Amino acid sequence: MTNLNKRNKLSFDSIKPDSGLKIALEKSRPDVIAIIRDSGLKGRGGAGFPTGVKWNLAAAIKAEDKYVICNADEGEPGTFKDQLILRDYTDLVFEGMTIGGYAIGATKGFVYLRGEYKFLLEHLNDVIEHRRQQNLLGKNILKTDFEFDIEIRQGSGAYICGEETALIESLEGHRGEPRNRPPFPVDTGFQNKPSIVNNVETLTWAACIISKGSDWFKSKGTEKSPGLKLLSVSGDCEKPGVYEFPFGITVGELMKKVGGENAKAVQVGGASGHCVPPSEFDRKIAFEDLSTGGSVIVFGKDRDLLLAVKNFLEFFCEESCGQCTPCREGNKKLLEGVELLIEGKCSSAKLREMMSLGSTMQIASKCGLGQSSPNAFLSVIKHFKSEILGRIGSPV
């Protein structure tokens, strides 16, 4: 767990406990949503959907039951920042969920906890119980007529359950497989009721924003990606760990901070992200450029990137839910192709075929998993062409 080192001071430390919740409950629901909207907070899981818009959509629908779902299925290879938040800032997460519940009119929240994070379960339940005793959960929260409670449910180790509709299916007790979208969870979510699914970090920032105001949040980051972001840095660098940086930091700047200046490439966004070569180290980590849920993996000078791609594709071959053809079968074919490349047996025609297949998978797969699984492969081929072309061989 050496990676779980906090490498710089996190803004979360400066938040007065439950100050956000107190402020929120004094405001009207639309006002709470307005603050979140104004802050420009976007989903920290990587997709970057504006949180305020999501909350507003769910709030606009009349329904007896609505749900707040905290996506704590942190499964992207190379991310561990949610684990740190859940461990060290547990109250802030639950506070964010409670504010979300108040904003959309929900009385029930779920934390969908990654199966491998079972060791956090007892701690999380203790905190929930403590908050109930403090009247921060349950009926008449802080002497208002607002009611909200939280339940932890555990995943069973499926990467796909980080996808929000698959998560909901799993939460309902079904096989975790993505649904067709539309309809979206904001109107047809858990038990077909309006539900907001937010990443652990998103909810935590939401609590901070209500506490400190949207201007505080907006003052950092870029125009299109306001605020700060937790990054989990791992791989061939001197100081792996969890860092807080404003959006807009370039890959190069980040590498300097973490002691990875000599990197051969940096994988931003985990297995489903992009492989960035040194020539593009001036690119920004932000939703408008290099989007990431937090995973940054550094590849050192001696790494064979094809082996890394092979590793990622093996991961997707295992972790695809198996529903849709492009993802289930496509990843298999890409893996076969990469294996041929490694063995020096892949023709250039075959390579072109693979690239074409990859771009089909990006647009024809049912969910984000299949749509992003060829990214690593395609970006390595694109940016390290000379290295790859040198390994083209004749087919068997």
Added chain:
Amino acid sequence: MKLKTDIDQEESRAPESEKAREVKKPESIEAIGAEVKVNIDGMDVKVHYGSTILEAAKQVGINISTLCYHEDLKIAGVCRICVVEVEGDRTLQAACAYPITRPINVKTYSPKVRRARRHILDLLLSTHYGQCYTCKRNGNCELQKLAEEYGVDLFRFGQVKEPKYDIDDSSYSLVRDMNKCILCRRCIRTCVNLQEVGVLNVYGRGKDTRLCTFMDRPIADVICINCGQCLNRCPTAAITAQDPTDEVWADIDNPEKHVVIQTAPAPRACMGECFDIGPGQAVTFEMNTALRRVGFDKVFDTNFAADLTIIEEGTELLLRLKKALVDKDMSIALPQFTSCSPGWIKFIEHFYPEYIPNVSTAKSPQQMFGALIKTFYAKLHNIDPSKIVSIALMPCSAKKFECNRPEMRSSGFKDVDYGLTTRELSKMIKESGVDLPKLPKSDFDDPFGTATGSGVIFGVTGGVMEAAIRTVLELVTGKKVESIYEHGEIVPVRGFEGVRYAELKISEIGDVPEIVKHLFKDWKWLKGAILKVGICHGTANARRVMENIKAGGQFSQCHFIEFMACPGGCLGGGGQPIPTSPSIRAARAKAIYSEDRAYSIRKSHENPAVNRIYKEFLTDGPGGEISHQLLHTHYTKRGKYIT
């Protein structure tokens, strides 16, 4: 009259396409109106709010290819073959799953779409063990058809050279060959959602995803009811029916054997579909000629046994009612359930074994006929019953299991040797070179020749009930049923609603007719009685009705309930031509009802062959000792857990 049921029709499981589609309209968004204007490939079209792109495209004459989509089933959107471009969306959208809730521009045939569809098809072909020449679905395979339409000329991503999985042929009814499965999951949605049996599901993830049964057991060792609805909806040959045609040919070729075939009503209404005659045209009498040319020694009409079933089952119902109403015998199980659908029988044996006493002990027409062929017919024509091969042409895959039940040996031999499906018999006819549509017509063979309209309508949901009512009403009132219902058609029990309920008042009574005089003195106890009946089709609806009965609802007050395992009744059976859809089933039903009208005798108890057999053979009458020995059966409490 047909009355409302207390089972919510939304709850009752009509196939998906028969339900009104409802998409939630967000209240915050301004009302867009009931119609939305969309542009598909440059053509404007107005569609209902919530229609899918697939449906909208049909309106402008564009057929988007599909695989995992089926009109009867929940939308899955998993094969992705139907992807289209929606302007403004980063990714392609599945046309079958995309509800139109705002004006959109759609391209169904852009280069992007074409490339994606080819990739998807090539990927499917790379995992399918396609041995087309030796495949049961050769010429009727949706994957094969797509490959043809898309002009596939190479296996871009390779092909499967060796089978990976063993073929599961443990069941008397179904065969599973997972080497041919393309994971469209139609069978799962059929088994789990449409039929609510739940034998099939997906196992594993990613590259290891495959279809499996509970604990991966062979299909014979799970609670499969053999309805065959899955195989009717499989696009390839991953699930097929057990095919005994080789054995049947061997018997036909053997001069020692006397091969007779009985033919059920539903196949004739559909066999034309295998010969490029659209659904809805019965080919009964051409089929008789064809069967003789193929080499069957005698061609019988199962309708005869259907009429017999009505007499036996109707008598049983009257007896149960008398014991309950007059003798106040509390042990009598009511309502009485029909017993002709073998899928339903296995369903109740597994899921509601405690209700087995309610099931009529009368055998299904197939098995009644089988028992009579090797006894009555053998004696009449002085044929050694061991030399008789009794074949049944059925619309059903479960009939294959039924004829293999150990209790179905009342004649001392296996009463029915083989059950053939409509598809298998069509294949035999084609192999013989017989051009069915052009054949002269010919009649069924004696001594069972004449049939009635009542037997014919056994093939459609509500038919058994209608036939039973026709007979019971006439026996009890002594009046012609035509004087009560126009053309003698009991319209209240007809229709395709998943669950139906009707009440019929017996306002007057007549004398007890000769045929049941040994059982009843008079009908006084029935005067003014209201006969309550229920009808349902598809086992998901059967489940609704059974749960209603368990909870003491409306159907627990019924006297008689017809259950059919398959949607639409036998005409939608697992042995019928593939494909199936609501419109195909409706056309088949029309063919059956018009055939009923064409019969001069339309009531079971007026069938002269039936009356003859009670005079000459089943001499102690309906419900008597001989009939109990040959025409009645018992059931097995199977339960949900098989060890």
